[in-house]
Amino acid sequence: xxxxxxxxxxxxxxxxxxxxxxxxxxxxxxxxxxxxxxxxxxxxxxxxxxxxxxxxxxxxxxxxxxxxxxxxxxxxxxxxxxxxxxxxxxxxxxxxxxxxxxxxxxxxxxxxxxxxxxxxxxxxxxxxxxxxxxxxxxxxxxxxxxxxxxxxxxxxxxxxxxxxxxxxxxxxxxxxxxxxxxxxxxxxxxxxxxxxxxxxxxxxxxxxxxxxxxxxxxxxxxxxxxxxxxxxxxxxxxxxxxxxxxxxxxxxxxxxxxxxxxxxxxxxxxxxxxxxxxxxxxxxxxxxxxxxxxxxxxxxxxxxxxxxxxxxxxxxxxxxxxxxxxxxxxxxxxxxxxxxxxxxxxxxxxxxxxxxxxxxxxxxxxxxxxxxxxxxxxxxxxxxxxxxxxxxxxxxxxxxxxxxxxxxxxxxxxxxxxxxxxxxxxxxxxxxxxxxxxxxxxxxxxxxxxxxxxxxxxxxxxxxxx
Amino acid sequence: xxxxxxxxxxxxxxxxxxxxxxxxxxxxxxxxxxxxxxxxxxxxxxxxxxxxxxxxxxxxxxxxxxxxxxxxxxxxxxxxxxxxxxxxxxxxxxxxxxxxxxxxxxxxxxxxxxxxxxxxxxxxxxxxxxxxxxxxxxxxxxxxxxxxxxxxxxxxxxxxxxxxxxxxxxxxxxxxxxxxx
Numbered sequence: 001x002x003x004x005x006x007x008x009x010x011x012x013x014x015x016x017x018x019x020x021x022x023x024x025x026x027x028x029x030x031x032x033x034x035x036x037x038x039x040x041x042x043x044x045x046x047x048x049x050x051x052x053x054x055x056x057x058x059x060x061x062x063x064x065x066x067x068x069x070x071x072x073x074x075x076x077x078x079x080x081x082x083x084x085x086x087x088x089x090x091x092x093x094x095x096x097x098x099x100x101x102x103x104x105x106x107x108x109x110x111x112x113x114x115x116x117x118x119x120x121x122x123x124x125x126x127x128x129x130x131x132x133x134x135x136x137x138x139x140x141x142x143x144x145x146x147x148x149x150x151x152x153x154x155x156x157x158x159x160x161x162x163x164x165x166x167x168x169x170x171x172x173x174x175x176x177x178x179x180x181x182x183x184x185x186x187x188x189x190x191x192x193x194x195x196x197x198x199x200x201x202x203x204x205x206x207x208x209x210x211x212x213x214x215x216x217x218x219x220x221x222x223x224x225x226x227x228x229x230x231x232x233x234x235x236x237x238x239x240x241x242x243x244x245x246x247x248x249x250x251x252x253x254x255x256x257x258x259x260x261x262x263x264x265x266x267x268x269x270x271x272x273x274x275x276x277x278x279x280x281x282x283x284x285x286x287x288x289x290x291x292x293x294x295x296x297x298x299x300x301x302x303x304x305x306x307x308x309x310x311x312x313x314x315x316x317x318x319x320x321x322x323x324x325x326x327x328x329x330x331x332x333x334x335x336x337x338x339x340x341x342x343x344x345x346x347x348x349x350x351x352x353x354x355x356x357x358x359x360x361x362x363x364x365x366x367x368x369x370x371x372x373x374x375x376x377x378x379x380x381x382x383x384x385x386x387x388x389x390x391x392x393x394x395x396x397x398x399x400x401x402x403x404x405x406x407x408x409x410x411x412x413x414x415x416x417x418x419x420x421x422x423x424x425x426x427x428x429x430x431x432x433x434x435x436x437x438x439x440x441x442x443x444x445x446x447x448x449x450x451x452x453x454x455x456x457x458x459x460x461x462x463x464x465x466x
Numbered sequence: 467x468x469x470x471x472x473x474x475x476x477x478x479x480x481x482x483x484x485x486x487x488x489x490x491x492x493x494x495x496x497x498x499x500x501x502x503x504x505x506x507x508x509x510x511x512x513x514x515x516x517x518x519x520x521x522x523x524x525x526x527x528x529x530x531x532x533x534x535x536x537x538x539x540x541x542x543x544x545x546x547x548x549x550x551x552x553x554x555x556x557x558x559x560x561x562x563x564x565x566x567x568x569x570x571x572x573x574x575x576x577x578x579x580x581x582x583x584x585x586x587x588x589x590x591x592x593x594x595x596x597x598x599x600x601x602x603x604x605x606x607x608x609x610x611x612x613x614x615x616x617x618x619x620x621x622x623x624x625x626x627x628x629x630x631x632x633x634x635x636x637x638x639x640x641x642x643x644x645x646x647x
Binding site: 025026027030151159160161162163164165167168171172175178179182183185186190193194196197198209210213214215216217218219220221222223224225226227228231232235236238239242246249446447448450451455456457458459 | 482483484486487490502503504505506507508509510511512513515516518520521523524527541542545546550552554557563566567569570572573574576577579580581583584586587588590591593594595596597598600601606607608609610611612
């Protein structure tokens with residue numbers, strides 16, 4: 001009988017890997033994160049920021065050129081009324097979804113590893129949504145009439161059509177952006193208080209102090225704060241699922257072959273998370289190189305887990321592609337069949353196969369653990385995913401419009417230089433904003449990551465004291 | 467030193483979240499009412515140790531969310547079925563088309579709830595409050611780094627400078643300091 005006594009010792013291979021490695025203590029975490037903001041601006045920062053902000057300015061110049069001359073400066077024309085602009089809109093808004101998934105869904109599912117990456121990913125969400133909002137905004141042509149989108153009583157007797165998915169989009173994207181800003185700022189308040197308390201200069205102290213709202217870490221405050229954070233996470237979770245579903249309704253509620261499918265909402269949401277995680281890794285992996293101290297906070301374990309999410313969502317996307325093909329065949333609808341035949345072997349077949357390779361084949365390398373923990377391999381695979389997700393939207397939008405029902409109304413599409421540089425410019429805007437974020441705000445949530453170290457547990461008896 | 471200033475309370479520092487939690491339990495049991503602990507992160511179990519119940523921040527959020535839903539109902543339905551029907555493609559525009567408004571109902575409910583949640587944190591916690599006496603205590607800067615503090619206000623009926631100081635020291639409080647307003 002005595003042999004049956006169960007050992008309470010955890011076997012070595014089942015022990016949890018600590019989320020913060022090297023047994024770092026609280027002051028080390030505060031220092032490692034705050035010094036990124038407090039130290040002098042490094043040379044590499046200027047080397048990146050100047051060309052990127054120049055690119056952003058050139059992109060804005062292209063937008064100015066388009067506004068002053070009209071949408072005709074773009075390559076899109078009948079029948080391709082939607083082309084690069086909506087491709088880019090869906091591309092950027094999809095990227096934002098990973099940030100909200102990390103900050104909200106992983107919070108509700110108690111995935112503690114999210115704490116070291118949520119701040120930067122949420123910032124990425126905001127900047128991506130800003131880039132996304134540019135495209136439909138300027139695509140309306142006469143931007144000074146964009147206020148027609150809002151339900152404002154006016155003398156023109158114009159009221160928006162609330163049954164239109166394009167108006168749902170306006171509500172979904174603006175709600176998404178507002179809620180993301182609120183969630184992000186709520187998380188920032190305790191960390192802004194840290195920067196305020198550490199600030200040497202009076203001016204800096206005042207500025208951080210104003211935004212920290214006088215936060216003093218009081219437990220009577222933390223109590224309400226944690227409840228609000230939980231509520232915001234609970235609200236953001238269905239919200240993020242709704243936003244890309246509604247974006248997909250723009251297509252799914254139409255009768256265009258290749259768009260009119262019920263699989264679109266889940267397929268778009270999975271694709272958004274897939275592409276978004278690739279972008280999170282694209283910006284966090286280089287950040288770890290320039291700030292080697294972050295190695296103990298964003299560990300191999302984090303990269304490994306994100307790679308697994310990319311693998312999962314990439315496989316869901318792959319399933320959706322195959323299911324679309326199956327349904328096109330099974331529906332016995334000639335237009336649907338033709339649309340998918342043209343996607344794969346028509347004018348833009350090359351884009352379809354780029355998409356298939358980048359989104360379905362290449363992420364499957366993440367089954368290999370060695371590659372998931374090799375930063376260079378992860379970075380390279382993520383670039384394929386970024387490109388693949390852009391091609392996905394291009395394929396969906398352009399192939400369906402260019403060759404729809406009647407061959408007499410078919411038309412080729414190719415982008416003009418204005419479209420290309422506007423898209424390049426949004427990368428400039430996105431990356432410049434992220435560089436500014438790194439310089440001025442704590443890119444890792446200090447108050448949250450401190451919770452996951454063992455000393456934060458009030459039932460953990462400190463070995464040094466007593 | 468500014469002895470003429472009003473005394474706000476007594477502050478003590480503790481070594482760890484563990485020590486602070488046990489100190490809080492003792493202060494709670496001693497019957498103090500106007501006191502607080504300050505930590506760089508929310509300490510699990512501290513609400514119970516301080517004798518605080520559940521946060522009812524969810525109540526205003528329910529009101530906010532309901533307001534959002536009602537706003538969406540009015541915004542979409544009153545013009546569409548009543549004062550300003552928008553007829554597109556000759557499609558029906560009666561009450562049975564209202565499922566088309568679901569996304570608006572959902573988005574405005576979420577938007578109003580989230581805004582209410584954030585403003586409720588501020589209202590419940592009386593923030594922003596840029597000046598607070600605890601900031602006069604030099605050591606307190608570490609409350610946002612690695613310091614664990616317990617502050618008993620002089621307004622508490624049980625507060626007595628000498629006795630409270632003794633109590634704080636007896637439960638392991640370090641650097642017990644008188645905080646001025």
